[in-house]
Amino acid sequence: MAGIPTQEDAMYDQLSDVAAMREEMGLSKREIEQRKSWLGLDDTDEAKLGRIGRIVEPHLEAIIDSIVDALAEENDSPFRIQHRDRQLLRDYFRALGSTDGLGDDFVDARLAMVDALQERVAPDVSWYLAAYLHYLLALGRRLREESADPEATQAVHRTLAKLTFFDLGLAIDVYAFGRGRTIRAQQRELEELSTPVLQLRDGLLIIPIIGMLDARRAQQLTEQLLQAIRRRRGKVVVLDVTGVAAVDSRVANHLIQTVDAARLMGATAIVTGVSPEVAQTLVGLGVDLANVTTVADLQGGIDEADRLLGLKVVPAEPTP
Amino acid sequence: MKVPILRQDGCLIAAVQDALSDAELRDLQQRLAEQVGDTVVRGVVIDVTVLDVIDSFATRTLSTIASTVKLRGAEAVIVGIQPDVAFAMVQLGLALDGVSTALDLDEGLALVREAGSP
Numbered sequence: 001m002a003g004i005p006t007q008e009d010a011m012y013d014q015l016s017d018v019a020a021m022r023e024e025m026g027l028s029k030r031e032i033e034q035r036k037s038w039l040g041l042d043d044t045d046e047a048k049l050g051r052i053g054r055i056v057e058p059h060l061e062a063i064i065d066s067i068v069d070a071l072a073e074e075n076d077s078p079f080r081i082q083h084r085d086r087q088l089l090r091d092y093f094r095a096l097g098s099t100d101g102l103g104d105d106f107v108d109a110r111l112a113m114v115d116a117l118q119e120r121v122a123p124d125v126s127w128y129l130a131a132y133l134h135y136l137l138a139l140g141r142r143l144r145e146e147s148a149d150p151e152a153t154q155a156v157h158r159t160l161a162k163l164t165f166f167d168l169g170l171a172i173d174v175y176a177f178g179r180g181r182t183i184r185a186q187q188r189e190l191e192e193l194s195t196p197v198l199q200l201r202d203g204l205l206i207i208p209i210i211g212m213l214d215a216r217r218a219q220q221l222t223e224q225l226l227q228a229i230r231r232r233r234g235k236v237v238v239l240d241v242t243g244v245a246a247v248d249s250r251v252a253n254h255l256i257q258t259v260d261a262a263r264l265m266g267a268t269a270i271v272t273g274v275s276p277e278v279a280q281t282l283v284g285l286g287v288d289l290a291n292v293t294t295v296a297d298l299q300g301g302i303d304e305a306d307r308l309l310g311l312k313v314v315p316a317e318p319t320p
Numbered sequence: 321m322k323v324p325i326l327r328q329d330g331c332l333i334a335a336v337q338d339a340l341s342d343a344e345l346r347d348l349q350q351r352l353a354e355q356v357g358d359t360v361v362r363g364v365v366i367d368v369t370v371l372d373v374i375d376s377f378a379t380r381t382l383s384t385i386a387s388t389v390k391l392r393g394a395e396a397v398i399v400g401i402q403p404d405v406a407f408a409m410v411q412l413g414l415a416l417d418g419v420s421t422a423l424d425l426d427e428g429l430a431l432v433r434e435a436g437s438p
Contacts, residue, residue, distance in 0.1 A: 222407060223403070226403035226404075227403055229423065230402070230403055230423065233423055233427075234423075257407065257410045257411060258407075260410045260415050261403075261406040261409070262406075264401045264405075264406040264409060264410065264416060265401055265403065265406050266399065266421045266422035266423040266427055266428075267423070291415075
């Protein structure tokens with residue numbers, strides 16, 4: 001049908017993202033080879049793919065239709081497939097049934113397709129299991145009908161089963177990764193919330209840091225701090241690290257750079273709440289704290305900040 | 321394009337308008353040295369808000385300007401260093417040690433006023 005964008009069009013855009021996705025997923029070549037080895041998927045299987053493809057090709061549409069029908073038409077079925085998604089599914093299983101190689105290109109293309117499927121249809125694991133099972137059974141039926149030789153049919157079916165399981169594995173990888181992505185995004189959001197920049201008075205900002213401070217959070221912290229100095233006209237910033245259990249040299253150096261950068265913007269940074277452990281780490285690392293004002297606790301830090309701002313907190317006049 | 325130097329409240333204000341070449345930086349240093357030498361100046365404020373980059377040459381020049389100004393008994397303040405620029409400078413070890421800094425022109429002038437009245 002002309003005019004309707006095919007899965008191939010969308011896939012082309014995605015192939016460039018696939019390499020990045022694979023790296024993020026940690027799906028290395030080694031991992032793929034290992035998986036094939038576990039499944040017993042080897043060159044003899046690959047050699048058979050072409051033959052399988054030729055046998056299957058004339059029946060592919062009917063097979064795919066039977067999958068889609070089986071999954072879509074039961075009224076109580078949780079696997080409702082919209083009409084517009086049928087084409088997507090056709091392309092999905094057609095690409096699987098007509099491949100003649102199992103190399104990187106195949107894997108990348110399959111990952112891209114699952115990603116597209118996740119985006120458009122968002123099936124869950126149950127759906128994948130059901131769909132693949134239907135595919136395998138339907139193909140198996142066709143194969144038996146085609147061939148008079150039961151042994152050859154068995155061999156071909158074995159190859160098909162391995163291929164199907166391999167592909168199912170990729171699908172579940174992408175699915176799990178997608179779920180992980182959501183969790184990671186939420187985690188990032190949470191981290192951002194956990195380093196709020198609070199304004200105590202005009203010119204006085206406080207940043208309480210809670211939890212593990214790694215290089216990435218430290219970077220994010222710096223950005224937030226420097227931007228806050230600019231937006232809220234901070235003159236003194238109190239960085240409270242009471243809630244930080246430990247730091248490594250990278251983070252420690254980063255914190256010092258942050259203090260220096262704040263100074264370049266006309267703000268003085270005071271670090272409060274350095275625990276004995278963190279203090280020991282800093283000393284041990286030979287980190288140069290000459291330019292950094294440190295105060296034991298937050299209260300002390302605020303008092304020092306007030307002093308720098310030329311402010312003094314005095315008791316209110318007793319009411320007469 | 322020469323950096324315009326304005327006079328206000330006994331202060332010299334150099335407002336950088338554009339990225340500065342090495343030659344323009346040297347020129348600024350020269351003119352400020354002359355003006356600080358010729359008249360009584362309370363302070364010099366250099367506004368670098370528009371600069372995306374402050375490299376080692378610029379840092380050295382700003383430092384030199386500050387030293388020259390201070391030798392004449394005046395305050396020198398660099399204002400308007402942007403967050404990204406500040407962090408990049410620090411990563412390269414360009415910390416402008418010993419040079420007063422402030423967030424913007426307002427704060428810079430306030431700093432000069434405060435320094436003048438102990």
